[in-house]
Structures are given as C-alpha cells and as structure tokens.
Amino acid sequence: MTASRISFTLAPLIALTGMGWGIAMAISHDHATAPAHAHLNLLGWVSLFLMGLFYRFHTELDRSRLARFQVVVWAAASIAIAIGIGLIYLGTPQAEPLAAISSIVLFADMLVFAWLVIRTVR
Template sequence: MKTIASRFFATGAIFALCGMAWGIVMSATQDHTLSPAHGHLNLIGFVIMSVSGTFYALSPGAAASKLAGVHYWLSLAAVLAIVPGIVMAISGSGEALAKIGSVLTLSAMALFAFQVMRHGIGGGPLRETA
C-alpha cells in the first residue's frame, strides 16, 4: 500500500470483515455477551479508520506529514488494545487493557483533531511521505 489513506482504508476493511464475521457468530450462537467489544471493533476499527482514510485522501498536505503515519499506528494500536480489553473486562479478566485501549483511542482522536485543525480539508502538496 502506497498511501496513508490506503492503509487506513485497507485496515478498516479488514476490521469490518472481522466485525461482520463476529456478528454472525454471535447471532448463530445467540450469545451477545461480547456485543460491546463487537461494537467497538466496528466503530473504531471500521468507521473511524475509514473516516481517517477519507480525510487523508482528501488532504494531501496532511497525508504528507509525519504525523499521518503516527496517527495510523496509534489508531491501529488503539483498536488492537481496546477490543480484547473490553472482552477481558466483560469476562472478568481485568480492565487494564481496556483502559490502555481507551487512552490510545482518545490519543488517536486527539491527533486526528490536531491534523484536521492544522491542515484543514484539501489543499497542500501532492506528494506523500508518510
């Protein structure tokens, strides 16, 4: 994948597929205990990653910044921490990972907000280094 937007979109699509498969399993087993984790996978893993990909596709100046790559890896870490963290919290295995995932998720969104405010939508150079 050559662009940061492509990374966000591809990762979001993979998370969407995982979330859909998980939803089918929950439906088939009639066990919806983990639906909060499933919902976070779909919302943070698919929706937020896709919105971020859209922003970077429309804003080459932001996409070219070093912070775009940081934003991607922080967002990925957030999903990979918060979803199993919620599973662990629901199953009574502790809440530490969910708390870490929450802080990572908040940090990723704060970085996204910074990027939007710093670069705006559109404009900027047509090259990308992230």
Template sequence: MSRLSMAFFTAGALCGLIGMAWGVYMGATHDHTTFPAHAHLNLLGWVSLFLMGGFYALLGDRAPVKLGWVNFSLSTVGAIAMAPALALLLKGNAGMEPIVGITSLIAFAGMIAFVIAVLSAWRRAA
C-alpha cells in the same frame, strides 16, 4: 492515493471484516455478551479508520504526513487492542480492566492526533 490513506482504508476494512465475522458468530451462538466490544471494533476500527483515511485522501499533498502516521498508529493499535481486551473483560476476566483503560487512552490519543491534523489542515487552507 497516498500510502497513508491506503493504510487507514486497509486497517479499516480488516476491522470491518473481523467485526462482521464476530457479529455472525454472536448471532449463530446466541451469545451477545461481547456485543459492546464488537461495537467498539466496528466504530473505532471500521468507521473511524475509514473516515480518517478519507480525510487524508482528500487532503492529498497538503496532508500532515508525519502526524498522519502517528494518528494511524495510535488509532489502529487502540481499536485493534481494545476490542479483544474488552471482550475478555465482558466475559468475566477482571484482570483485563487496566488493559481496556490503557487501550482506551491510546485510541483517545489517536483521536487527539486526528483533531490536530484537521486543525492543521484548516489553518493551511486559510
């Protein structure tokens, strides 16, 4: 398996672990105020990063490696930076709103890079 796929799987697994710990904490404290941020970390971090890693693993040598690393960087930074910023915003820190917006755009750019990688692989397969 490539280092690119392993990077996605590692970041995804860490996001999953942190997301689960966060969920346990919310349950123990009965404070679910940050649930949307927890959900974003789980979906963007755990689920999306793992799916992207699987895609690059399946492509093997045919993967667009440079684009894949761009995809990894943007998607990982977007997921990891957005969750705490959103949590702080949900807790009443209005100053985090621009940070949430910026990190959302970073995550979105990561998805654009992934779509380009998928289309690139599709074109190569034809």
C-alpha cells in the same frame, strides 16, 4: 505508504473481523461480547475509514509521518480495546488495564487527529 492507504487497507479487514464476530454472536445466541464487537466496528472500521477519507483529500498531510503514525496507532488501539472489553465481558476483569490504557491511547490519538484536521481546514 500514505496514511489513507493504510486506513483503506486496515479498515475493511477490521470490518470483516467485526462482522464475522457479529455473525458468530448471532449463531451462538451468545451476545455477551456485543459491546466489544461494537467498539471494534465503530473505531476500527467506521472511524478509521473516515480518517482515511480525510487524509485522501489532503495529499500533503496524507504523506506525512505524523498522519501515518496516527492511523497505525488508531488501528492498533482499536483492536486492543476490543480485546480488553471482550475479555472483561467474558468475566476476566484482569483485562481492565488493557481496555483503560487503550482508551487513553485512543483519546490522545484523537487529539492528534483533531489538531491535524483543525489546522488543515481553518
């Protein structure tokens, strides 16, 4: 499976989860986890889909092991940081290491993506 196909499969599923989460917040009038909902949607839906678009335009890179690894790590860390932030906002500060580690993984993964993009377009 190519990196773009992984992205185009996971990103809409994450969007549905994030939107369902938003609807649940709206219905319950409890917006406590809004920052976690925002991170899930912006990292797991918007960013992941954009990454998939980039890979789809660069077919050789799209098939590479590094690109596939990059999007899988991105999807997993996006979900992990949303859970971590959500738990913190629900009053479980013990979830802070989960949010912190996920944020560092996401940063490192974005470094990989940035390197792939710049190397490809220059």
